[in-house]
Amino acid sequence: MIEPKSMGFWKKLFSPSKTKRRSQAIPFQGELVDQNIYCAQGKQILFSTEREIDVYELEELCDRVGWARRPVHKVRKALKFSFLVVCMWEVWGSRRRLVGFARATSDHAFNATIWDVVVDPLYQKKGLGRAMMQFMIKKLRKEDISNITLFADPHVINFYENLGFILDPEGIKGMFFYDS
Amino acid sequence: MIEPKSMGFWKKLFSPSKTKRRSQAIPFQGELVDQNIYCAQGKQILFSTEREIDVYELEELCDRVGWARRPVHKVRKALKFSFLVVCMWEVWGSRRRLVGFARATSDHAFNATIWDVVVDPLYQKKGLGRAMMQFMIKKLRKEDISNITLFADPHVINFYENLGFILDPEGIKGMFFYDS
Numbered sequence: 001m002i003e004p005k006s007m008g009f010w011k012k013l014f015s016p017s018k019t020k021r022r023s024q025a026i027p028f029q030g031e032l033v034d035q036n037i038y039c040a041q042g043k044q045i046l047f048s049t050e051r052e053i054d055v056y057e058l059e060e061l062c063d064r065v066g067w068a069r070r071p072v073h074k075v076r077k078a079l080k081f082s083f084l085v086v087c088m089w090e091v092w093g094s095r096r097r098l099v100g101f102a103r104a105t106s107d108h109a110f111n112a113t114i115w116d117v118v119v120d121p122l123y124q125k126k127g128l129g130r131a132m133m134q135f136m137i138k139k140l141r142k143e144d145i146s147n148i149t150l151f152a153d154p155h156v157i158n159f160y161e162n163l164g165f166i167l168d169p170e171g172i173k174g175m176f177f178y179d180s
Numbered sequence: 181m182i183e184p185k186s187m188g189f190w191k192k193l194f195s196p197s198k199t200k201r202r203s204q205a206i207p208f209q210g211e212l213v214d215q216n217i218y219c220a221q222g223k224q225i226l227f228s229t230e231r232e233i234d235v236y237e238l239e240e241l242c243d244r245v246g247w248a249r250r251p252v253h254k255v256r257k258a259l260k261f262s263f264l265v266v267c268m269w270e271v272w273g274s275r276r277r278l279v280g281f282a283r284a285t286s287d288h289a290f291n292a293t294i295w296d297v298v299v300d301p302l303y304q305k306k307g308l309g310r311a312m313m314q315f316m317i318k319k320l321r322k323e324d325i326s327n328i329t330l331f332a333d334p335h336v337i338n339f340y341e342n343l344g345f346i347l348d349p350e351g352i353k354g355m356f357f358y359d360s
Contacts, residue, residue, distance in 0.1 A: 070290070078289035083261075105285045105293065109258035110250070113285065113293045113329075137357060147356065149293075151329065154351035165355040173337055174354025175345040177317060177328035 030089060031135065043092045045099070045128060047135045051085040057098045065118050079103070083112060084143075086136045088119070088128060099123045100132050104140060104148075112140050114150040133163050151176075210269060211315065223272045225279070225308060227315045231265040237278045245298050259283070263292060264323075266316045268299070268308060279303045280312050284320060284328075292320050294330040313343050331356075 030046035055075050063069070079085055088100025099120040106112040114136065119129040140148050151174050152160050157167060168174075210226035235255050243249070259265055268280025279300040286292040294316065299309045320328050331354050332340050337347060348354075 074289040078287040078291075081263075081286070081288035103287070105287050105291060106261070107258040107283070107285050107295070108261040109254040111258075111285060111293070111295055113291070115287070115291055141359075149331065149357070150355050151352050152355050154353070157353055157355070160355050163357075164359065165357050167353050167355055169356050169358075171334035172331050172354065172356075173334070173347050174352065175330050175332050175337070175340050175347055176349050176352075177343075177345050178349075179321075179344065 030087075030091075041092075043090050045123075045131075046089045046091050046096070047132060048087050048089065049085060049139060050087065051079050051082065053079070053085070053087060053098065055079070058101060061098050061101060061120060062116075062118055064120055067118070081105075082115075083108060084136065084139055086132060086139070088123075088132045090123075100128060102132060102136055104136065106140075106143075106145060108143070110145065111147045111149065112145045114148065117150075129159065130163060133160075137163070210267075210271075221272075223270050225303075225311075226269045226271050226276070227312060228267050228269065229265060229319060230267065231259050231262065233259070233265070233267060233278065235259070238281060241278050241281060241300060242296075242298055244300055247298070261285075262295075263288060264316065264319055266312060266319070268303075268312045270303075280308060282312060282316055284316065286320075286323075286325060288323070290325065291327045291329065292325045294328065297330075309339065310343065313340075317343070 030048035032044060032046055055072050058079075059069060059072070059075065082103040083106030084104040086100075086102045087098055089096040090099045100118065100123065102114060102117040104112045104114045114133075117129070117133070119132070137148060148165075150160065150165065152165070161167070210228035212224060212226055235252050238259075239249060239252070239255065262283040263286030264284045266280075266282045267278055269276040270279045280298065280303065282294060282297040284292045284294045294313075297309070297313070299312070317328060328345075330340065330345065332345070341347070
């Protein structure tokens with residue numbers, strides 16, 4: 001998960017905006033998170049892999065962790081062309097609210113790279129980020145993707161190591177292109 | 181570029197096979213590499229971004245650098261779903277032979293990750309790998325991809341640094357998932 005403190009690198013087009021809490025009244029099918037992890041005040045946490053989500057709701061979630069605002073048309077395109085989109089929803093009655101998100105690019109065969117892992121600050125430290133990533137890894141494995149990768153900020157390396165990710169295996173290093 | 185010495189991590193399904201040099205008689209349009217870099221014995225080096233290439237010719241190129249043999253149906257799928265496929269061809273008359281290759285996955289909006297960078301050993305150390313990567317970066321930039329990433333073996337980190345890639349910016353680390 002990427003949090004505000006170390007967003008300097010990712011934050012290229014930061015434009016803060018007011019946070020407004022949305023909820024949607026949409027008939028919803030998803031996978032229920034383990035009941036032991038989270039279920040309170042008649043609300044449940046569900047995961048889905050639908051990609052036709054409200055882009056503004058996604059950007060509001062990203063705002064809540066201090067991420068840079070991104071052009072909506074590009075976010076929409078990124079959702080369309082991601083291999084896997086995972087949403088974590090807080091659900092009560094027929095309403096739901098986006099409280100977590102992650103997506104992966106892939107060649108649909110060998111490699112996947114996970115991007116934009118975000119959990120609403122109110123839902124952090126409850127094991128939900130871990131559950132969302134486990135859900136995602138299971139989906140990628142089911143698609144026979146053997147190489148699941150990501151780029152982790154320093155303060156979340158531990159989080160990913162606990163999920164089974166390893167750092168720089170055999171000295172293989174993550175690199176980013178910068179225009180000179 | 182990934183070479184045999186450090187292939188332990190990548191080589192999950194290694195099955196050595198006999199190398200046979202192919203060439204194709206196909207009318208060909210591509211971009212000519214800088215004449216100063218390479219042009220000898222009536223042969224030229226051209227780049228293309230076509231993805232309908234002979235998968236067996238690609239696998240033979242990978243054999244020549246000692247890579248693991250991969251299931252052809254998966255290679256075909258990976259080519260189809262890569263965002264960008266770059267081939268480097270040796271061309272003479274109406275014939276051509278694959279001497280370099282790279283591809284990138286992407287969300288078509290923000291991020292691209294480069295995979296499978298390979299140059300025929302006979303064509304290494306001539307500036308052609310560099311030219312191929314510059315061609316690739318130019319294409320990705322033209323598509324407005326702002327975040328170009330890759331995972332580099334230790335012995336090619338210098339090669340990528342010279343192209344403008346940087347290592348672990350702000351401590352962001354490449355990580356790979358392993359089943360526990």
